[in-house]
Every structure is written in C-alpha cells, then in structure tokens.
Amino acid sequence: MSCSKPSCQSGGCNKYDDDQQPSSPTKPQISINGGLSDLNRRQTPQNPNVCVKCKLNDAVAGGVAGGGEYGRFCVDCFRGSLFGKFRFSVTSCGMIAPTDKVLVAFSAGPCSRVALQFVHEMQDKAQKNLDASRDKSLPVFGVGVVFIDESSVRCVPTAEADKAIQHIKSVVSDLATPEKSLHVAPLESIYALNPTDGKEQLRKLLDAISDNTGKEDVLSHLRMLCLQKVAVENGYTQLVLGSCTSTIARHVLSATVKGQGYSLPADIQYVDARWQVPVLLPLRDCLAQELNMLCQLDGWKTIAMANGSQSGINALVSSFVSLLQEENPSRECTIVRTAGKLTPFSFNRLPDTDDPKARLASQKRQKKFNIKSDESNPLESFCSLCNSPLHPSDSSSLGSISSDQPSAESFDATFCSSCRFQILPDDPSSVDQFHSLLPQAITSRAAISNGTCDHRVLREKIQDFLLSDSDDGS
Amino acid sequence: MKICRECFYDVFEEEVHSCIIDNQLFKPGERVAIGASGGKDSTVLAYVLSELNRRHNYGLDLFLLSIDEGITGYRDDSLETVKRNEAQYGLPLKVVSYKDLYGWTMDEIVKMIGLKNNCTFCGVFRRQALDRGAAMLKVDKLVTGHNADDIAETVLLNILRGDIARYNLYFLGTRIPLLPLLLHFDNCFCCETLTVPFTYAYFKRLDYFSTECIYSPNAYRGFAREFIKDLERIRPRAILDIIKSGESFRIATSTKMPEQGTCERCGYISSQKWCKACVLLHGLNRGLPKLGIGRSRGHDNDECKKEAKQTTEGKEIQGKPCGTLDF
Numbered sequence: 178m179s180c181s182k183p184s185c186q187s188g189g190c191n192k193y194d195d196d197q198q199p200s201s202p203t204k205p206q207i208s209i210n211g212g213l214s215d216l217n218r219r220q221t222p223q224n225p226n227v228c229v230k231c232k233l234n235d236a237v238a239g240g241v242a243g244g245g246e247y248g249r250f251c252v253d254c255f256r257g258s259l260f261g262k263f264r265f266s267v268t269s270c271g272m273i274a275p276t277d278k279v280l281v282a283f284s285a286g287p288c289s290r291v292a293l294q295f296v297h298e299m300q301d302k303a304q305k306n307l308d309a310s311r312d313k314s315l316p317v318f319g320v321g322v323v324f325i326d327e328s329s330v331r332c333v334p335t336a337e338a339d340k341a342i343q344h345i346k347s348v349v350s351d352l353a354t355p356e357k358s359l360h361v362a363p364l365e366s367i368y369a370l371n372p373t374d375g376k377e378q379l380r381k382l383l384d385a386i387s388d389n390t391g392k393e394d395v396l397s398h399l400r401m402l403c404l405q406k407v408a409v410e411n412g413y414t415q416l417v418l419g420s421c422t423s424t425i426a427r428h429v430l431s432a433t434v435k436g437q438g439y440s441l442p443a444d445i446q447y448v449d450a451r452w453q454v455p456v457l458l459p460l461r462d463c464l465a466q467e468l469n470m471l472c473q474l475d476g477w478k479t480i481a482m483a484n485g486s487q488s489g490i491n492a493l494v495s496s497f498v499s500l501l502q503e504e505n506p507s508r509e510c511t512i513v514r515t516a517g518k519l520t521p522f523s524f525n526r527l528p529d530t531d532d533p534k535a536r537l538a539s540q541k542r543q544k545k546f547n548i549k550s551d552e553s554n555p556l557e558s559f560c561s562l563c564n565s566p567l568h569p570s571d572s573s574s575l576g577s578i579s580s581d582q583p584s585a586e587s588f589d590a591t592f593c594s595s596c597r598f599q600i601l602p603d604d605p606s607s608v609d610q611f612h613s614l615l616p617q618a619i620t621s622r623a624a625i626s627n628g629t630c631d632h633r634v635l636r637e638k639i640q641d642f643l644l645s646d647s648d649d650g651s
Numbered sequence: 652m653k654i655c656r657e658c659f660y661d662v663f664e665e666e667v668h669s670c671i672i673d674n675q676l677f678k679p680g681e682r683v684a685i686g687a688s689g690g691k692d693s694t695v696l697a698y699v700l701s702e703l704n705r706r707h708n709y710g711l712d713l714f715l716l717s718i719d720e721g722i723t724g725y726r727d728d729s730l731e732t733v734k735r736n737e738a739q740y741g742l743p744l745k746v747v748s749y750k751d752l753y754g755w756t757m758d759e760i761v762k763m764i765g766l767k768n769n770c771t772f773c774g775v776f777r778r779q780a781l782d783r784g785a786a787m788l789k790v791d792k793l794v795t796g797h798n799a800d801d802i803a804e805t806v807l808l809n810i811l812r813g814d815i816a817r818y819n820l821y822f823l824g825t826r827i828p829l830l831p832l833l834l835h836f837d838n839c840f841c842c843e844t845l846t847v848p849f850t851y852a853y854f855k856r857l858d859y860f861s862t863e864c865i866y867s868p869n870a871y872r873g874f875a876r877e878f879i880k881d882l883e884r885i886r887p888r889a890i891l892d893i894i895k896s897g898e899s900f901r902i903a904t905s906t907k908m909p910e911q912g913t914c915e916r917c918g919y920i921s922s923q924k925w926c927k928a929c930v931l932l933h934g935l936n937r938g939l940p941k942l943g944i945g946r947s948r949g950h951d952n953d954e955c956k957k958e959a960k961q962t963t964e965g966k967e968i969q970g971k972p973c974g975t976l977d978f
Contacts, residue, residue, distance in 0.1 A: 520901040
C-alpha cells in the first residue's frame with residue numbers, strides 16, 4: 178500500500194517496463210557472466226548514478242533529498258514506477274470497470290495533471306486491446322474532465338481565469354483519442370440560481386463564516402458538491418481525484434487537529450463511496466514531489482491556480498508537514514501509513530456491481546486486497562455539511578430530537594462538532610439565516626438524515642411490537 | 652474567558668476537584684504519591700492536591716516522589732525545589748535515584764552513548780523508577796502532572812512515527828501497571844491548557860523550577876512542541892480536539908496489543924521476555940548501548956515495525972522533552 182513498500186512498485190511496473198523496453202541489453206549480459214558476477218554487480222554498482230532498476234540509464238538528477246524515488250530511477254523507470262502505483266490502486270480496488278464512465282477532476286496543477294494523463298493512458302491501452310480483440314466483448318471505459326472554476330470566490334482577474342480555462346481546454350484536446358469531454362463548472366453553479374445570484378449567495382455564505390479555516394473547509398466541501406453535481410448530471414459512474422500522499426498526510430494531521438479523528442479513515446482510502454458518484458484516489462501512494470518531477474520531465478505544463486494563500490490551521494499543518502518532510506523524506510508516507518491502520522468505513526469500497534463482466538474482471542484482484550472495513554455498523558449517520566460520519570457521541574444527540582421542534586434546531590443537530598465550531602455561526606439566532614444561504618444539496622441532505630433519525634425514533638416507539646432476531650416465530 | 656485572579660484560582664481548583672469526584676479517583680484513607688519534578692505542572696499538582704485534600708477532607712495520605720536521574724546542573728537544582736516544597740506543603744518526600752536502581756546516572760550514560768537516544772534511556776528508566784519508588788512508599792496510587800499539551804503531543808508524535816495502536820493503551824490506562832491510576836490534568840480543563848498551571852503557579856507564587864534539561868536536544872519532538880504552541884495560538888481548543896481525535900480513532904479490534912507479563916530478569920511488568928529497562932541496562936553494562944534501541948539499524952519501515960513490536964513500558968510517559976519533565 179505504501180509507496181515505500183517494495184512490492185508496490187515491482188509488482189506494478191515490472192510489466193510496464195517490459196512493454197516499454199522489451200530488449201534490455203543488460204539482461205543477456207548477466208546471463209553470460211553468470212550468477213556470481215551478477216551478484217557482485219548488484220552489490221557494487223560501477224556508476225552510482227545509474228538507475229537502480231534497469232541498471233542501464235542514468236538516474237534522474239535531483240537526488241532523493243526531496244523525497245520520492247526519482248533520484249534512484251532513470252526517467253523511464255521513474256515514470257513506470259509511478260504508473261505502477263497508480264495501476265496498483267486502480268486494479269486492487271477494482272476501481273474502473275469497462276462499462277464505467279470516469280470523470281477526472283482537473284485543476285491544472287501537477288497532481289491532477291498526472292491523474293488525467295494516467296487515466297488517459299489506461300483508456301488508451303484498453304482501446305488498443307479492444308481494437309486487437311476479436312469478440313469486442315469488453316467496451317472501453319469513457320473519460321471526461323471537469324474543472325471547477327472558483328474565480329468568483331478567489332478574486333481572480335477575469336483575464337487570468339480565461340487564460341487558465343484556455344490552457345485546460347488545450348490540455349484536454351491535446352490528449353489523443355478517444356475524445357474526452359470537458360466540463361467547466363463555476364463553483365456558484367451548486368446553487369440552482371442564475372450565475373449572478375449564485376455568486377452573491379456564495380459570497381454571503383462565506384462572509385457568514387468567521388473562522389478562516391472554516392471558510393477554507395466549506396469551500397472544499399462545496400467543490401466536492403460541485404464535482405458530484407457535474408458527475409451526476411452527465412451520467413458519470415466514478416470521480417477521480419488527484420489527491421496524493423502529500424495532500425493526504427496533511428489532511429490526516431489537520432483532521433486530527435480539528436477533532437475529526439473518528440471520521441478520518443473515511444477520507445483517506447482509495448475508494449470513498451459515500452457520495453452518489455464514488456470518489457477514487459488512485460494517486461494515494463505518490464508523493465507530490467514525484468508528481469511534480471514527472472510533469473517537469475515530460476514537459477506537461479501545469480499552472481498554479483491563485484488558490485488564495487491558506488491561512489489558519491490548514492496552512493500551519495501544511496508548513497509543519499513540509500518541515501518534517503525535509504528532516505525525513507519518508508515522513509509523509511509514514512503519516513499516511515499510520516492513519517491507514519485506522520479502520521475504514523463500510524462505504525470505503527465500491528458497491529457490488531450488477532454487471533457480471535465487470536465483476537469478473539476485477540474479482541480476482543479484489544479478493545486479494547479487500548479492505549477490512551467495519552461491517553458491524555453500516556448505518557452511519559453523516560454531518561450534513563462536510564458529510565463525514567458522525568461519532569456515536571455526536572449522533573446520539575440526534576436521536577433525542579423530536580420531530581416537532583423547529584427546523585433550524587434539528588438542522589443544527591446534524592452537524593459534526595468540528596463544523597459546529599468552525600463553520601456555524603456562534604449566535605444561535607443567526608443559524609436560521611445561515612441555513613438559508615446553504616446550497617440545496619446540503620439542506621436536502623440534512624433533511625434526509627433527519628428523516629433517518631425520525632425512522633429511528635419511530636423504531637424505538639414500536640420497539641415492543643417488533644419481532645426480535647431470536648424470535649423465530651415458534 | 653476573562654476572569655480575575657481570585658476567580659481563576661477558584662475555577663481551576665474547582666475543576667480539579669470535580670475531576671477527582673466525577674471520576675472517583677480516590678478513596679478515603681488511600682496513600683497517594685505525587686510524581687514531583689520541581690517543574691510547574693507537578694508543583695501545581697502537589698499544591699492543589701494537598702489544598703483540596705484538606706479543604707474537602709479526601710482523607711488521603713500524600714507523598715512527594717522524585718526521581719534523581721543524576722544530571723548535574725539540572726536535576727540537583729530541581730530537587731532542591733522539591734525539597735523546599737516538602738517543607739512548604741508538609742508532604743514527606745522520597746527520592747529514588749537511577750544510580751541506586753540501575754547503577755548508572757544519566758551523566759554516565761550520556762558520557763557513554765552521547766546525546767543521541769539518551770532520552771530513550773531516561774524515559775524508560777524514569778517510568779520504572781516511578782513505579783519502584785511508589786512500591787517503596789507502599790502507595791495505592793500515583794498521580795502525575797501530565798497536561799493536555801503533553802497528551803496532544805503524544806497523539807501527534809504517534810501519528811508521525813507510525814504507532815496508531817498505542818492510543819488505546821494510553822487512553823484506556825491499561826498500561827498503568829502496579830498502580831491503578833494516573834491523574835491527568837487533561838481531564839480537568841475545558842479551555843486553556845499549558846498556560847493554566849503556569850499562570851496558576853505564577854500568580855500563586857509557587858516555588859517551581861524552570862530550566863530545560865541539558866541533555867534534551869531533541870529537534871524532532873521540538874518541532875511537535877512548536878507546532879502545538881502555534882496551533883494553540885490560532886485555536887486554543889485545537890489541543891483538546893487532538894485529544895478527542897486520539898480517543899475516537901477507529902482502531903481495529905484485531906490490532907495486536909502487547910500482553911501484560913513480567914520481566915524474567917527483574918520481575919517488573921513487561922510485555923516481552925525482558926522489560927525494556929533490563930534490555931537497555933544489559934546493553935549499557937555490556938558496553939553495547941545501542942542494544943534495544945530500535946533506530947540503530949534497518950530502514951524506516953522495519954524501524955517502525957520494530958518500534959511497534961518493542962512497545963514496552965514508559966515511552967508514552969515521555970510526554971515532553973526531558974527539559975520540563977514533570978512526571
């Protein structure tokens with residue numbers, strides 16, 4: 178699972194390398210010289226700069242100092258190892274089936290650029306297989322690209338935003354066939370209003386949040402809602418994010434600091450199916466430095482969006498992790514690996530598909546790497562704002578709410594304690610107004626979770642009349 | 652929260668009191684040792700506990716228990732403070748020294764192994780020394796001045812070094828061996844943390860010792876300390892949130908926990924054949940001080956596995972750099 182685990186590259190990219198370099202001149206040489214000299218060769222490489230894998234080409238300059246493995250590999254092996262990690266996560270979780278339609282969230286930054294490229298390469302390969310196969314039984318999965326335009330909240334000049342969108346269009350159109358459709362969705366489109374009113378509503382919502390960290394977190398929740406909206410409206414079955422080890426390590430610490438230790442494992446798995454369209458994180462095992470390096474090596478232009486400098490908890494955590502990473506290049510991996518030991522939720526794997534073909538294709542591998550999730554409680558309740566599973570102590574307050582209480586109060590009750598603190602207004606009287614500023618996607622979710630809560634209350638009421646499991650009617 | 656000095660005393664003392672009552676920490680007639688280093692946390696703890704014992708008639712026999720690590724220029728001075736506290740609060744003091752227990756002072760250990768890993772020795776030895784001292788005093792319980800900052804720091808450090816399974820041990824208190832309980836300040840506060848004992852000690856003009864340990868150049872732990880202080884500046888409740896996270900982590904029931912056994916060498920509680928202190932001591936006596944220190948070989952992965960495997964007593968108690976050590 179972790180990127181420093183040897184099995185994760187060798188298993189994944191050996192095959193890839195075979196495709197790339199079918200005739201490596203070193204191999205015959207080894208067989209002629211025999212086992213002993215082969216051993217010597219491994220122990221004392223003549224050239225310290227030679228790639229540790231193919232032992233043929235020079236390793237990428239730059240060294241291991243920044244973390245990642247590009248200092249030990251040559252360009253081809255480095256690319257192969259990254260793609261191997263990507264493919265390992267895709268195949269081990271059965272992320273993409275032939276009948277799927279995958280939406281890649283693209284921000285024009287290096288991580289999502291690599292995600293897009295790798296998904297494209299995978300599709301390209303599937304297409305070639307289809308062309309070569311006789312029965313054409315397995316279709317090629319579809320790929321789309323989505324860009325969330327946040328210029329309205331980031332105060333980006335229109336010219337710059339247009340330039341970014343132009344760049345994204347050219348990136349997507351430059352990818353070879355099959356053609357990928359590009360969706361550009363402004364963040365305010367989560368409101369079912371016209372753009373101007375939507376912008377206004379969004380601005381009001383953000384103004385109503387006093388905590389800077391809360392503001393940032395709300396923005397990222399809204400971004401996810403927006404991605405989901407695009408995915409649902411266009412019939413996509415999977416949403417791929419470019420979150421890498423470095424991003425996830427930061428999330429682990431910031432979630433811990435915000436008191437979200439319970440829900441943390443939900444966010445850091447390869448698969449997160451609590452959303453209508455399941456979210457995939459196939460680059461979970463790649464470091465940001467590695468992805469950056471790959472973009473540089475392959476000349477993929479990336480642009481850093483004016484994302485507004487982070488402040489507050491998130492920025493603090495980010496600089497802390499960077500500091501630790503400098504001191505020990507494997508620190509980010511260690512953090513993610515540690516958090517990976519926490520028990521995932523039942524929704525951290527893809528729901529079983531009805532398509533027998535797709536199931537067959539992924540079954541074999543899935544069996545091997547099936548994640549152990551907590552099956553005992555599949556009925557989690559979720560925070561209506563950040564959609565994180567609620568700790569039993571948080572959600573127990575839910576059950577006590579009777580349905581005849583005013584809507585604002587019961588709405589409040591479906592927040593996790595972290596959202597309550599950093600996002601909800603302190604003054605209880607302004608909660609109602611805050612409620613009115615939220616997009617419908619959130620308020621309807623709140624209504625649904627309140628509905629399940631009513632269900633529970635109802636169940637309690639009729640408890641005496643329910644048949645218990647041990648009562649088998651005899 | 653803005654309160655005047657007198658109310659601050661009241662609020663603080665009341666919080667400690669209700670923590671003791673709510674959690675039924677003590678029974679009348681019990682003998683209780685207070686781990687005292689002379690630093691602010693343990694000084695405040697000693698003062699408040701003796702005060703509350705008198706005020707609310709807990710009926711406790713209180714003792715001060717200090718560990719003398721044998722660090723010239725640091726522990727000898729702080730021990731002087733504890734001795735003054737002994738007189739000020741009228742609590743009998745017991746000093747247990749590394750030299751007596753293990754035959755080594757920290758000065759001698761540092762001379763042998765240098766300034767790397769020295770805190771490992773100190774932390775492991777101190778944890779056991781506290782228990783042994785408590786056994787000598789025949790006390791029922793041992794209380795320490797760990798505050799929320801220390802525990803938050805432990806939670807973070809555990810994530811950073813790959814030990815998720817330690818949380819359970821720490822928070823459920825199953826690792827507290829001979830003595831059933833440690834009193835943690837984190838139970839008592841709802842807002843300010845580290846600053847509370849400090850402010851309290853400062854205003855009450857309590858006699859405490861504040862110098863960093865001369866042997867604790869632990870940059871890594873220092874990062875975490877700094878980070879927590881920065882966090883507290885932005886969001887005071889972050890420290891309690893970290894503890895909350897640590898307590899609500901979903902740890903698989905299948906995660907292997909060390910089993911409690913006894914050390915074949917010294918009979919002290921241990922999860923392994925030999926307790927960690929014996930392993931370290933054995934290494935010292937044989938002139939192989941690296942023995943038993945997980946970091947000496949292997950790369951990061953093995954190291955973490957090994958470290959997790961070697962989970963033995965004491966590491967968690969190292970809640971802070973030796974600098975301000977209050978047990």
